[in-house]
Amino acid sequence: MKTPEELVARFREQGYKVTPQRQLIFRLLNGNTAHPTAETLYEVAAQQMPGISLRTVYQTLSELSAMGEVQHIDLGSGAVRFDPNVDDHHHVVCSTCGVVHDVYVNQTPLQFEGDVEGFAVHSTRIVFSGECAQCAHLSA
Amino acid sequence: MKTPEELVARFREQGYKVTPQRQLIFRLLNGNTAHPTAETLYEVAAQQMPGISLRTVYQTLSELSAMGEVQHIDLGSGAVRFDPNVDDHHHVVCSTCGVVHDVYVNQTPLQFEGDVEGFAVHSTRIVFSGECAQCAHLSA
DNA sequence: TGCTAATCAACAAGTCGTGCTAACTAACAG
DNA sequence: CTGTTAGTTAGCACGACTTGTTGATTAGCA
Ligand SMILES: [Mn+2]
Ligand SMILES: [Mn+2]
Ligand SMILES: [Zn+2]
Ligand SMILES: [Zn+2]
Numbered sequence: 394m395k396t397p398e399e400l401v402a403r404f405r406e407q408g409y410k411v412t413p414q415r416q417l418i419f420r421l422l423n424g425n426t427a428h429p430t431a432e433t434l435y436e437v438a439a440q441q442m443p444g445i446s447l448r449t450v451y452q453t454l455s456e457l458s459a460m461g462e463v464q465h466i467d468l469g470s471g472a473v474r475f476d477p478n479v480d481d482h483h484h485v486v487c488s489t490c491g492v493v494h495d496v497y498v499n500q501t502p503l504q505f506e507g508d509v510e511g512f513a514v515h516s517t518r519i520v521f522s523g524e525c526a527q528c529a530h531l532s533a
Numbered sequence: 534m535k536t537p538e539e540l541v542a543r544f545r546e547q548g549y550k551v552t553p554q555r556q557l558i559f560r561l562l563n564g565n566t567a568h569p570t571a572e573t574l575y576e577v578a579a580q581q582m583p584g585i586s587l588r589t590v591y592q593t594l595s596e597l598s599a600m601g602e603v604q605h606i607d608l609g610s611g612a613v614r615f616d617p618n619v620d621d622h623h624h625v626v627c628s629t630c631g632v633v634h635d636v637y638v639n640q641t642p643l644q645f646e647g648d649v650e651g652f653a654v655h656s657t658r659i660v661f662s663g664e665c666a667q668c669a670h671l672s673a
Numbered sequence: 674t675g676c677t678a679a680t681c682a683a684c685a686a687g688t689c690g691t692g693c694t695a696a697c698t699a700a701c702a703g
Numbered sequence: 704c705t706g707t708t709a710g711t712t713a714g715c716a717c718g719a720c721t722t723g724t725t726g727a728t729t730a731g732c733a
Contacts, residue, residue, distance in 0.1 A: 410678060410731050431721085446681055451721070467609025472720060485649050496647035500640055503659065507636035509625050511666030518660045519643065526651030550700050550709060571690085586712055591690070612689060 394462050394477035397423050403460065414438075414445050418453045422463065422477040428484075428493040430472040468493070468520065483518065487525035489532075496521065534602050534617035537563055543600065554578075554585050558593045562603065562617040568624075568633040570612040608633070608660065623658065627665035629672075636661065 395403065397419035401411050409415075417438055427433075435450040454475050457463040466474045468486055474493060482495050498519055524532075535543065537559035541551050549555075557578055567573075575590040594615050597603040606614045608626055614633060622635050638659055664672075 405732095408678095412679060412731070414680075444681080448682090448722090449680060452679090455722095467607070469607025469609065469613070473609070483645065485645075485647070485652050485654070487652070488655070494647055494649050494652075496645035496649060498643055498645045500643060503638055503640060503643075503661075505623065505625075505636035505638045505661065507625070507634055509634050509636060509665075511669065512625050512627070512634075512661075513663045513669060514625070514661045515628070515663040516661075518662070520658045521643075521645065521652075521654045521656075522658070523653045523655040525649075529651065529653060545701095548709095552700070552710065554711070584712080588691090588713090589711060592710090 394422060394457075394479060400457075400462060403462070404456075407460070409456065414442065414449050415453050417442055417445070418450060418457075422457075422475070425477055426495065428466060428474040428476050430474055432472060434475065466493075483520065485521040485523065485525075487528055488522050489524055489528040492525055492527075494525075534562060534597075534619060540597075540602060543602070544596075547600070549596065554582065554589050555593050557582055557585070558590060558597075562597070562615070565617055566635065568606060568614040568616050570614055572612060574615065606633075623660065625661040625663065625665075627668055628662050629664055629668040632665055632667075634665075 394400075397416060400419045401416065404411055404415065418434070421434060421437055429437075431447065431451050431454055434454070435445070435447045438445050438450060454463065454465075458465055458475070461479065462477070464476045464479050466476050466484065468474065468484075470491070478495055481501070482497050485494050485496050486492070501517060502514070503517060534540075537556060540559045541556065544551055544555065558574070561574060561577055569577075571587065571591050571594055574594070575585070575587045578585050578590060594603065594605075598605055598615070601619065602617070604616045604619050606616050606624065608614065608624075610631070618635055621641075622637050625634050625636050626632070641657060642654070643657060
C-alpha cells in the first residue's frame with residue numbers, strides 16, 4: 394500500500410475529499426500486517442476518533458479496494474479481511490487462533506492438470522491452513 | 534465421494550435413517566463436478582422430488598461434510614459450494630461466469646517464505662482465477 | 674464564503690445459513 | 704406388524720456481515 398501521504402494525494406486526484414476519518418484509516422492500515430476486518434479496524438479507529446462510524450470504515454475500505462490500494466481476503470470464516478499488502482503473496486492461517494500471516498511462494502506460476510482447456514489464469518491464491526507455533530505450544 | 538450405496542451403508546452405521554430425501558441427494562452428488570451450492574442442488578432435487586425442503590438439503594450436506602464425504606468450498610463469492618470430490622485437488626474459477634473446475638497440482642507440498650516459524654501446515658488450498666475458454670470466446 | 678461531498682445516526686434490507694416449534698410422516702428395531 | 708423416534712416440512716425468526724437509504728449536520732476545498 395502507498396503511504397498515508399501518497400494516499401492523500403491519490404484521493405485528491407480522484408476528487409475525493411481528504412477527511413480526518415479517511416486519513417486515520419490510511420494511518421491504521423499503513424504497515425498493518427494483521428489482516429484486519431472492517432470491524433476490528435473500526436474498533437481501533439474508534440479509540441482514536443470516538444464517533445467515527447463503522448459505515449465510514451466500510452466505505453473507505455471499499456474505496457481503497459476499488460483503487461487497488463488494499464486487497465480483500467475472504468478466508469471463508471466470517472468477515473472479509475483487508476490487506477494493505479498488495480504484493481503478489483499468499484497466506485497461512487492458524488485454524489486455532491485465526492491469525493493470518495503473509496508468505497511468499499516462488500514456484501509460481503504453478504502448473505496444473507485438469508479439464509480446463511483454454512483457461513486463462515489471471516491470479517492465483519494460496520492459503521495454507523494449520524497450527525501456528527504459539528497454538529502448538531499452548532496445546533502441548 | 535462414496536457411491537450412493539456406500540453412503541447408505543455409512544448412514545445406517547451411524548444410526549442415521551436412510552430416507553428418500555437423503556438418497557436423492559446422494560445420487561445428485563454422485564460424480565457431480567459442478568461444485569453446486571445448497572440452493573442449486575435443492576433446485577435439481579425439487580424437480581425430482583417436489584416438496585423436498587431446502588432445509589433438508591442443507592442438513593444432509595452438513596452431515597456428509599461432517600462425515601468427510603463432501604468438502605465445502607468457500608470462494609468468497611456468495612454461497613458455499615459443495616464438492617463430492619474429496620481427493621487432494623484444487624480449483625480454477627472463471628471470474629466471468631463463475632464456473633468451477635477441478636485441477637491437480639503436483640508440485641505440492643509447496644515451499645514458502647515468511648515470518649511463520651514453527652507453523653505446521655495441515656492443508657493447502659489453491660484457487661486459480663481467470664477466464665474460461667467459453668467466456669473468452671464470447672467476449673472475443 | 675459557498676457548494677457539495679462526507680459523515681453520522683438510525684433503520685432497513687439482502688444474502689446465507691441456522692435455530693426453533695409444532696405437526697405430520699415414515700424408517701427401522703423389536 | 705407395530706411402536707418408537709428420527710426425519711421432514713412449513714413457517715417464522717434470528718444472527719452475522721455488508722450495503723442501501725434518508726435526512727440532518729459538518730467540513731473540505733475551489
Ligand atoms: Mn497479506
Ligand atoms: Mn473440486
Ligand atoms: Zn494459532
Ligand atoms: Zn466463464
